[in-house]
Amino acid sequence: MAIKDWFGRRNAGKPAETRASIENPTVPVSAENFFAFFGVNSANLPAVTVDSALTVPAVWAAVAFLSRTLASLPRHAFRDGKEGAKRITGKIETVVNVAPNDGIGSFAFWQWFWQQVFTGGRGLAYIERTSQGIDSLWPMDPNKTTIKRVGLKVTYEYDGQSYDAADVIDVPFMRRSCGIRHYGPISQASKAIQLAIAMNDYGSNFFAGGGVPPLSLEGPLPANQEAIKRAQADIMRSVDAAKNASEPVFPIPAGYKLQPVGIDPAKGQMVEARRFQVEEIARAYQLPPVFLQDLSRATFSNAEQQDLHLVKHLIGQWAKALEDEINLKFFGRSGSARYIEHNLDGLLRGDFKSRMDGYGIAIQNGIRTPDEVRALENLPAKGGEAERLHIQGATVPLGQQNASQGAQQPANDNQNNEAQAA
Structure with missing residues (x-):
């Protein structure tokens, strides 16, 4: 039986299928309809x-x-x-x-x-x-x-x-x-x-x-639809048997060939x-x-x-x-x-060393008190001087460097004079 005769008997009595075609001017071929033209729609x-x-x-x-x-x-x-x-x-x-x-x-x-x-x-x-x-x-x-x-x-x-x-x-x-x-x-x-x-x-x-992709069976088609189903079932049993037995090779009927469908x-x-x-x-x-x-x-x-x-x-x-x-x-x-x-x-805590360095800079520049830093580390407050802001003694407002040095110089001179008198 010819393939076209077999498909003709199979579809007997069914309404004719209408497909989009480039020759059909009623079907727009555009970006929106591209997938639908090839049979792929959003429902898939x-x-x-x-x-x-x-x-x-x-x-x-x-x-x-x-x-x-x-x-x-x-x-x-x-x-x-x-x-x-x-x-x-x-x-x-x-x-x-x-x-x-x-x-x-x-x-x-x-x-x-x-x-x-x-x-x-x-x-x-x-x-x-x-x-x-x-x-x-x-x-x-x-x-x-x-x-x-x-x-x-x-x-x-x-x-x-x-x-x-x-x-x-x-x-x-x-x-x-x-x-x-x-x-x-x-x-x-x-x-x-x-x-x-x-x-x-x-x-x-x-x-x-x-790991077996979809396969197509190539070879002479059986005479009727039931024979095709039996051939498909035989192939499926062979694939399943090879998979369950961990065997990479399984037999198929002579004259037939399996080809993967799609992209692996x-x-x-x-x-x-x-x-x-x-x-x-x-x-x-x-x-x-x-x-x-x-x-x-x-x-x-x-x-x-x-x-x-x-x-x-x-x-x-x-x-x-x-x-x-x-x-x-x-x-x-x-x-x-x-x-x-x-x-x-x-x-933004960072690693321990970076955190401690940041705390030290904050305390030395009068940004945080020692007790505030201790609170950030869930440590108890010490009170007293630890509640006050601290700053390094060498830090003075801009423009007062000479005044600070002048205040220190007389004190040093007095100390030297007292030492010589003694």
Whole structure:
């Protein structure tokens, strides 16, 4: 039976299949339709959701690292006065740095908050107030919150209730032009994440199949469809038997030949492509790749510089975003000289020697007292002279060098005269 006759009998009674062709003027051949022209459409690619994106190790690492780092930063309350800023204690310090409410600790709450920012693209928290002032912070699920603008007033509808913007901490990843909606990092980087998911799936399927790529059987076709299925089953049993027996060779019928379909991982540069996807995801979060465990280009010197880059150009900016939102919603536009600020010193501690050298310079130049330095190292205060600022005796204001030397010269002369008289 001829091949065309066999296919004709197989498709008998079925509607004619319509394919795109260059000769057909109704089918546009453009960049948008290029994959569809060759039979590939978006339905063949994995859908990207927050849950599916977190199955990509680079995305998981980025979200976990950023949320944990920002959650671990101390947040302290201060009040400006004539003698400078002083830390204040009380309910506000408890809410922002100890426990936002009775049911959750500070680290867990802020980790959840930042996870929403770095996945869906927005973190929300409701401020509970009493007659005494700020009492608690409560999490608001951004997926269940509707944000509306009526005139110039913004309200948040959550769980059947409406909340004013003044009572909601709102930190979006990036606002849209309307100022209400937002962009999320996972949705905006969905193509890069989609490719990473596809490579993960291909790699797992490839190695789950014993490293055998899809194969095509070349040779005379059997007489009917059932014979083709039996031949395919025979080949599959041979491949599985060779794989289970760890035998690299298996027999196939005479006159037939197996050919791999597609590109094998080595020729497709799968290792290089997967490493590039780590860089792409790091780029989406503006995160140095070394913090996603990509040490391919890391050295002792540039890894330390990436630490500084992380604090200056990423962590410090997100900390500022939260500080501005808390200070506005807690204290209003005037602020009443009170404010909340993150302490980033822990991220910039450096190694022991560099830290001690920095402390020594700070003490010798009157920047920190010895007791302040001891507090940074969790050591008890000594009190007395250790509470005062110190400076080296040889350091004098500019322009007073001669006066200082003149004051020292008579003293030296007097000492010499007394010694000669004796």
